[in-house]
Amino acid sequence: MAKTCFTEDHEWIRLDGDIATVGITDYAQEQLGDLVFVDLPEKGKALAKGDTAVVVESVKSASDVYAPCDGEITEVNEALSSDPALVNSAATGDGWLWKMRLSDASQLDGLMDADAYAKHIA
Amino acid sequence: MTGQDSLKTLPLGDLHQKAGARFGGFAGWSMPITYPLGVMKEHLHARQKAGLFDISHMRLFVLSGQDAEVALAKSCPLDPAGIELARSRYTFLLNPDAGIIDDLIVTRLGADRFMIVANAGNAAVDEAELMARAKGLDAKIEPLDRVFFALQGPAAEAALVHAGVDTGDLVFMQGIEPRENWFMSRSGYTGEDGFEVALPGADARSLVEKLLADDDVEWIGLAARDSLRLEAGLCLHGQDITPETTPVEAGLLWAIPKPLREGGPFVGAEALAAAIATGPARKRVGLKAEGRQPVRAGAQIKDADGEPAGEVTSGGFGPSAGHPVAMGYVRADLAAPGTQLFAEIRGNRIGISVARLPFTPHRYRRG
Numbered sequence: 177m178a179k180t181c182f183t184e185d186h187e188w189i190r191l192d193g194d195i196a197t198v199g200i201t202d203y204a205q206e207q208l209g210d211l212v213f214v215d216l217p218e219k220g221k222a223l224a225k226g227d228t229a230v231v232v233e234s235v236k237s238a239s240d241v242y243a244p245c246d247g248e249i250t251e252v253n254e255a256l257s258s259d260p261a262l263v264n265s266a267a268t269g270d271g272w273l274w275k276m277r278l279s280d281a282s283q284l285d286g287l288m289d290a291d292a293y294a295k296h297i298a
Numbered sequence: 299m300t301g302q303d304s305l306k307t308l309p310l311g312d313l314h315q316k317a318g319a320r321f322g323g324f325a326g327w328s329m330p331i332t333y334p335l336g337v338m339k340e341h342l343h344a345r346q347k348a349g350l351f352d353i354s355h356m357r358l359f360v361l362s363g364q365d366a367e368v369a370l371a372k373s374c375p376l377d378p379a380g381i382e383l384a385r386s387r388y389t390f391l392l393n394p395d396a397g398i399i400d401d402l403i404v405t406r407l408g409a410d411r412f413m414i415v416a417n418a419g420n421a422a423v424d425e426a427e428l429m430a431r432a433k434g435l436d437a438k439i440e441p442l443d444r445v446f447f448a449l450q451g452p453a454a455e456a457a458l459v460h461a462g463v464d465t466g467d468l469v470f471m472q473g474i475e476p477r478e479n480w481f482m483s484r485s486g487y488t489g490e491d492g493f494e495v496a497l498p499g500a501d502a503r504s505l506v507e508k509l510l511a512d513d514d515v516e517w518i519g520l521a522a523r524d525s526l527r528l529e530a531g532l533c534l535h536g537q538d539i540t541p542e543t544t545p546v547e548a549g550l551l552w553a554i555p556k557p558l559r560e561g562g563p564f565v566g567a568e569a570l571a572a573a574i575a576t577g578p579a580r581k582r583v584g585l586k587a588e589g590r591q592p593v594r595a596g597a598q599i600k601d602a603d604g605e606p607a608g609e610v611t612s613g614g615f616g617p618s619a620g621h622p623v624a625m626g627y628v629r630a631d632l633a634a635p636g637t638q639l640f641a642e643i644r645g646n647r648i649g650i651s652v653a654r655l656p657f658t659p660h661r662y663r664r665g
Contacts, residue, residue: 215644236337
């Protein structure tokens with residue numbers, strides 16, 4: 177099982193081979209509440225660490241999800257178009273947001289591991 | 299912005315905390331925004347059963363005295379003499395330009411007594427305005443210290459009766475004083491049948507506990523209150539109506555008796571008559587976006603040629619409607635239902651059409 181890293185802005189990222197999957201944490205989805213829309217980016221889009229990659233919208237508000245690392249989007253989770261609530265029910269599983277090819281995998285070293293993230297939200 | 303620390307807390311704040319509420323600042327108060335049920339389920343619960351809303355941040359005033367009617371006639375575009383006992387009226391405090399300082403519900407409690415319910419954020423301004431307009435008259439404006447809650451939804455009446463409160467034969471937009479220091483009206487701001495009850499803290503605590511023991515009753519937070527009122531096509535002051543909008547543009551002239559549309563003793567009468575004579579340049583309308591992406595307050599609306607057409611003042615997702623719902627102002631020539639417009643959101647062009655309000659039918663008990 178690949179290691180999952182976390183950002184202070186409540187994104188998770190998991191590298192499998194040279195492709196990383198990104199989503200928001202369970203804590204984040206709980207804070208946001210029921211999601212009604214996920215604004216997914218185009219495949220092939222280049223992201224720099226900290227760029228807004230996706231906007232998730234709850235009944236009440238819109239929130240940005242940032243790229244945890246530099247790279248290029250290789251896939252987006254199309255299932256969210258018809259069922260945005262997947263993020264609520266499975267934030268770290270079927271509710272992933274996008275996959276990306278990292279341009280510098282060493283950027284992951286600057287992120288938190290599960291224990292550090294647990295402390296961050298405690 | 300005021301910090302969380304300077305926010306006023308609700309008298310029943312501990313009950314909300316116990317219920318697992320998530321709090322947020324609103325109009326100077328720390329308010330329960332959602333409960334563990336979540337906005338979507340809270341919203342649907344209020345439509346299907348009974349939702350309990352703590353609205354103690356709203357302000358109640360008693361206007362009394364021999365000149366109470368005169369003071370009211372000078373304050374609002376109302377004909378107080380024509381308001382029967384226990385009748386409530388939706389009305390406004392207007393500024394001299396006929397801009398809406400606040401929207402109010404006024405209920406006749408007696409020959410020379412009225413209850414006025416004002417919005418939290420405007421309470422201080424309203425009080426000062428009411429005082430100024432009653433100056434020199436035998437009329438007293440007295441803010442009340444009450445817990446205030448709304449119980450909304452098809453099961454609201456039964457829940458109140460089970461909790462020992464006789465709702466009498468009240469119908470929509472009627473209000474009474476059922477017990478000493480209590481005020482109860484059949485009204486609300488969700489489009490559902492329901493009641494608003496103002497009462498002293500100790501009475502409130504035991505009544506709320508009884509109500510919550512009912513399986514049909516759940517606490518509902520401010521987030522769902524907002525989506526409920528938006529689906530019902532009701533204006534939020536500070537957003538959909540402000541001191542810069544008139545009742546003419548807002549489509550709220552129905553709340554002003556016909557003779558007063560040509561003039562009257564109230565502040566703003568001349569400007570209102572002029573605004574009616576000229577006709578509005580922009581109108582408040584319902585807006586329905588294509589697809590599932592919510593179009594929110596502040597979004598700019600363009601016409602088919604890409605020219606500015608208006609702005610969204612409230613927008614979100616309507617859990618009962620099942621699609622995004624919004625309202626806002628558009629150029630008067632674009633205000634007909636069905637008119638195709640679009641909003642630009644994050645570079646995307648979202649189709650949005652003028653829709654009839656409300657998005658979900660009102661279910662008031664009209665008797």
